[in-house]
Each structure stands twice: as structure tokens, then as C-alpha cells.
Amino acid sequence: MNGTLAQPPRASAPDPREERVWQVLRSVMDPEIPVLSVIDLGIVRYVRGEAGGLRVGITPTYSGCPATEVIQRSIREALARAGLQETVLETVLSPPWSSEWLTEEGRRKLEAFGIAAPTARAASAVSCPRCGCQDVERVSEFGSTPCKAHYRCHECLEPFDVFKCI
């Protein structure tokens, strides 16, 4: 899902600062998967410029993800560097984040980084990000971070991570 889809309908013209915030957010990376920006992850729910100021809605991926606080701090710092330090960050819990919100670009970056992208709920085939083979085995549903599962490829025999589907 593209983050902009989460924008609520509005009566007035968009605040020009909003586009600048989106631009800044595209440069804020996930500390655990440094090729993915917070936009790629699909965790930015809205950017709203209003008379009262700028507000950004962020949704946590997993309740216990230790990266959540680092990401919030990175966003604050990046916005401050761009002169947007008055922006207020809001945590949005509902509806809960889903791995389906990863953008297409985010999925491509993940695969190129060596992490298999989450599969759509209907089709469950995981393929090895290294050789593309589908003859793979799940070693553990839990991997090096809360968002990843641990797999092994039977063709190239390499272990790899899979971004969990939730």
C-alpha cells in the first residue's frame, strides 16, 4: 500500500510542507533492514499539515520491535535537519500494520538485499532470494529480528531470511 492512500479526504488544498515531509521520510531507513525506508515499510499512515502544525502518523510493525523507537528518533532527527522540527509524531495502532503494506519498491529492495519478501496470503510459495528455487525449507518461524523467519534453500543450500507475513 502506498502511504499516500492513507491520507484522509480533505476540503482545502494540501499544505506544501507535506510534500517536503514525504521527501524527508523517503530518506529515513529501517535500522534493521537498512535498504528499506519507512515509506517502503508502509508504516507512515499520514502526513497532515494544518494550522496547528504538521502531524505524521506512524504505525509500529510488531508490538515488540526494538527498532520502533530508533525509527521514531531517526524521523525526528531527519525532520529537524530539514527545518521541520515542529512536526508532531503520532502513533497509530489501528488498523494494525500488515506486511501487505510493504510497497512494490520495498519488496524489490528486500529481494535484492537477500531477504525473501512476504508472500501474499493466497499464494504461499517462498523462493530463495539467491537462486530463485522454490525447493526451500522453513528452519524456524523466528529469525534474527521480529519481522523475519529463517529458511534454507535445498538447491543452493544457503540459509536465508524471509520477511514474515502478518
Next chain:
Amino acid sequence: MSSEARFRYVLRLADTSLVLGQRLGEWVGHAPALEEDLALANIALDLIGQARLFLAYAGELEGRGRTEDALAFLRDAPEFYNVSLAEQPNEDFGHTIVRQFLIDAWQLELYEALSGSTDTRLAEIAAKAVKETRYHLRFSSGWLIRLGDGTAESHGRVEQALDALWRFTDELLTPDALDEQMAAAGIGPSLAMLRPRWEERVGAVLDEATLKRPAASQYPWHGKRGVHSEHLGHMLAEMQHLPRTFPGATW
């Protein structure tokens, strides 16, 4: 309804996740295999994350400025309202899996029901937690089946654990006055309605694990009313040591 009642109810939810998460954290570096070490740590993180969301809300309900950290680290055992099962010691891996399975199956039913709570904040937290609890339950069910339907040794160990822990399950499913008050207000689920669903879910996995369901029995202590076994105090002493020794420390 008094906000005191709601505060205490939210603390029950928070404390069960917090205490169980802390228990699982004790496995870090000690699990039988690296994959299981990671799995238990991951589940612990989810549980502590859920606890933080509940605790932050509890602090707001109380309205005395207590933060999630103050609630986690500066309360004594009688002010914790987790179910007694959550605080039981880890013992061996099989014992930990049995405890986890019984609570996972319960939390899944509980959170699914709470997702429809009239309290929107609780509903939001529960809807998020449901997704995580589903794979916690897949993990604990998978291991219970593997151990129960495994060797004579593994079967014997989980059978013993099940017999030792079963008496704590009645507390999960027997409503007290606060549970009933919350159910009447549409805030919490009716535990009486949860019971058959939990029993069915647990029974199916026990069958596959070739384990016999122990006879019904009740435990005289009631964690959710703040009456705990001695195990909780020891656990809290370790968990709270640092913030109590160095008040206000940050790192």
C-alpha cells in the same frame, strides 16, 4: 464504572504479558538450540511490547502520571495482577512450552474477543496482539506435539509439566467480580464463553500430542487479585533491580 476498576483490569492484561515475557527472557542464551533461543526471545519481545501498550494505557486511566516504566518497575508483587500461570518458573524447555501453549491458546481467544471491545483503545491493542499471538500459538503447539508425540523421555517430561501446570488454568477461565463487571460493560469478554473455545483448542493439540488432559483441579492462589506464589517476588527482584537501585537511570 469507576476508572479504578478499568485501570485494574488493564493491569491484568498488561501484567500477564509482562511477567510471561520476562520469564521467556530468562531463556536467552540457554535454550536447547539457537533457533529456539531466538524464538523464545522474539515471543518475549512481542509480549513485552504488548505489555507496554497496555501499561501506557493503564497509566493514563489512573491519571496520576505513572508511566509504563513506573508501573513495570516500581510496583511490588501484591500490586501485580497477572494470572498465576504466567509467573511459574521455566523449569525445562518442555515445561516452558506447556506453560506457553496454555497461555497462548487463552490469549488468542481473549484478544480475538477484546478486538470487539467497547473500549476502542483496548480493541486496537488486542487487534494488533492477535496477529502476534497466532504465531506464538503455532510455535508452542508445534513443539508440544513434537515433544508429546516424541520419545518416551520427551513425552514423560511434558506430561509431568502438564500435570503440574493444569491447576493454574482454572484462573484463566473463571470470572471474578471484576471480569464480570467488564463483561457486562462490553469491555472484556465473558470468560464463561471463552472456556469451551479454549478447551476445544487445547484438547485438539493435546490429542495430537498423545497427551491426556489432566483432571480438573483448582489452585488456591489468585494472581489476578494480587495474591501470588513466591516465584513472582524473586522474578521482580531481578527485573526491577536496576531502576530501583539507580532511580531515574537512563541508558
